[in-house]
Amino acid sequence: MSNVTLKVNGKTHTVDIDPSTPLLYILRNDLGLQGPRFGCGLGQCGACTVIVDGAAVRSCVAATSSIKGEITTLEGLSKDGALHPVQQAWIDLQVPQCGFCQNGQILTAKILLDQKPNPTDAEIRESMNGVLCRCMTYYRIQAAIKRAAQKVASAEGARSQEAAV
């Protein structure tokens, strides 16, 4: 056991743990977060996804000691009480069925749009392909990603117009 300091969703936590413990169990059982969920423990399904310094990390197979950057979980995605455009698109298009996997879907989609604000259909399919859904909500997920991309683009368009004025 040793003290490990983690920065999660803007807050710093120090926990006394075995540092080789996969991050998932620390986030869930020590910090009380419930966005990341155990799906396979093998890094195959994506239900445990968190964002570390802008990249997707499968927290079920990532040793806590290997995490150096700031962690964002599903709970940390909204800003100033406003949902992230990806989350809003998920509600607008009523994406989830059971919703258990949607943590990984939403965070992976967020990273995709950060990197490629206007992805093609093929890019969406390829980037999301490693995140599994057993309700098979892929069709609505892909539509919601496109919707979020459009919303972000039109919001930025409006902002740049304002700036020009």
Added chain:
Amino acid sequence: MTTRRDFLKQSGFLVVGFSAASIASETPTLGAALQTAAAPQPAPFVDPDFRQLDSWIVIHEDGRATFYVGKTDGGQGVGTAFRQMMCDELDIAFEKTELIMGRTDITVDQGGSGGSDAIETDGWPARRVAAEARRILLEMASARFGVPVDQLAVSDGVVTVKSDPSKKISYGELIGGRRFNVTLTGANINATTGAAKVKPVQELKVVGKPLQRYDIPPKVDGSLKWAVDARVPGMVHARNVRPPVAGATLVSIDESSVRDVPGFIKVVSKGNYVAVVCEREEQAIRAARQLKVNWRKPSTPPFPKSEELFDYMRNATPTSLTKTGVPNVTGNPDEALAAAAKVIEADYEVPFQGHTAIGPAHAMADPSNGQLTIYTNDMKAYGLRNGVAQFLGMPREQVRVIWMEGPQVYGRTAADDAGFEAAFLAKELGRPVRLQWMRNEETAWDAKGPAFTFKMRGGLDAQGNLTALEYRARVADYAHIGYNETDTVLIAQLMGRRPSSPAPGGAAPPSEMYVIPHRRRETHVVALPLAWETPLRVGNLRDPNGPQTTFASESFIDELAAAANADPIEFRLKLLTASTQDDNQFKRARSIAVVKAAAQAYGWDARPSRKPRSNARILTGRGFAYCFRSQTVVAEIAEVEVNRETGRVWVKRLVCAHDCGLVINPDGLRNAVEGNLMHALSRALYEEVQFDNEKVTSVDWVSHPTLRHVDAPAQIDVVVVNGDPNPSRPDLPPYGAGEAACKPTIAAVANAIYDATGVRLRRVPFRQERVLAALKAARA
């Protein structure tokens, strides 16, 4: 008196009872109101009385209402649909209500979920009690204003005197925080009713609207407490240790092999059931992997290898347990086949397929104060309560089950098993125990949909009319496990408990309205060598057998249409319209309507399959299939692209015409239908339980592939068929929509592959390598 809040505080788990964000923001008045109404009490946990209106509906002082129903929601929007139905009858705004589901201590026993019957069956008492509450409230307002009820109007929970709208009073003012004290009637819970009648369909305002599901925002922002999140102070973690080989017997356990694991508490074993308990979750996972257990292998193989399964099934002697084995014969099929101008024969095969939930089975059980509370996503919370009480020899009144959201449940999942295991471990340790299965455990050991073989024969006359059809199925469904049975849950089996006789699966023949003069339908059950303590245990998986039987029957109809050189839809329409005899719910007329609606939505041009040959690398085709489930009728069209070089099949477009009577929430229905289509698509293209002759070898998402993002169709059209062709259609009641659309999909895909390539795939799933081999064999 203990309030609900105090009680939840005492149990150390304040938030768990509120299953959605709309409920989590508990209003200050709620606790007080519940104190006088449906307040939960510590044990004994008395069954809520379904004949008391207060068990179903509580009106709070601020005019908000809480509904209590004994159903659960597997992610298909059932909760939202119930709120819509009850809001309409009570005349209250949707936003002013909340719904509590599946808590055995405070919601009436409607059995939880199953059989797609939530709205079709259990929605009725919910609507009637809401109508009764409205009637009582109007009577109270009538007494208050001294005005007859028919002089009153009600809207959004406010009663107004028609002649003087300044005179008004809200539901909250009339009864807020107090009990109705109204006794209902009805022989059983489904018949529960008051004196009020439900509204005619034309007066429904909330029903029929595509309202957003209330459970989605907290699922999207991370605020929802799921069953996996249930935790209480002092809780410890457990993991199971399964026999490495099916049918193995425990010889000894070397506990010293895990004593060095930090946080180690205990190894618990009884019979062949073994689990380890540790302070922390990761410690329990490590200890379960590290524990040295001596197992003795069975002397004979528990089952054939998966590659040999279908031959085994065809050669096995059927058991005498053939619930559906007596042939259902119309006319004289043998004579008709002998006289036919053309006889077509085909065999089909469907392997075992699993539930394989995205989140492995889990439960948390808290044995504090001599009572037992189980937190679970088991869709049949009431059955779990009864089963666990009986299994542990506890009075029912000391056991309650709190249902919370979880990964999808389409039938008899391992949630039942995990609930019993957590309860057993909690009682053994005297501490709250959280148990979760691991991925390989879930994929290997969860209950399976049974494997089928089919032998079909059909006879056409010289004009291409179908005169005779023979359907003979064999199903590996000998010891079909039910829900929460104390002698068939996995822990009970491993402890040596057995039911007095195995229950065979009731594999019903395919469902259609075709007029065929001579036909024979029979299903025989066959047994694998090992009936109990086997990972190939069979239980209900969505529908539960329609995807398999409809694959065979609707593929074969397509083969017959091709042999008759007829368009597949015209061939079926001829069989449907050959009789005008219909049932009182217009199933024939509605079948014809959905078949036509699907064809129209797709833009179907009539021609026989297969499509004219092409030398392109990507071959395209379309396939059709139809069936019904109870009174819900569906017709589907799949459009596929088949890569001739790789064998990869992409279902580019799916059309589903769907008629389930009255629609409560059109978007919720569409989402549920899409889920059915896609789940069945995964079963068509990927899913198969594989095993050697000792154990299941498909145990994770690599060895047991599932549908992925790249497989999603580019277009899905769900056509909600309504109002046609019968003028009385709008008055049809709602029928179930949770399963019907998963039935024809596999056949529609197989028929589309044939249309594209001329190759008939008679073995599910249509994985790339199997398709490629079939294309090469046929030089297609």
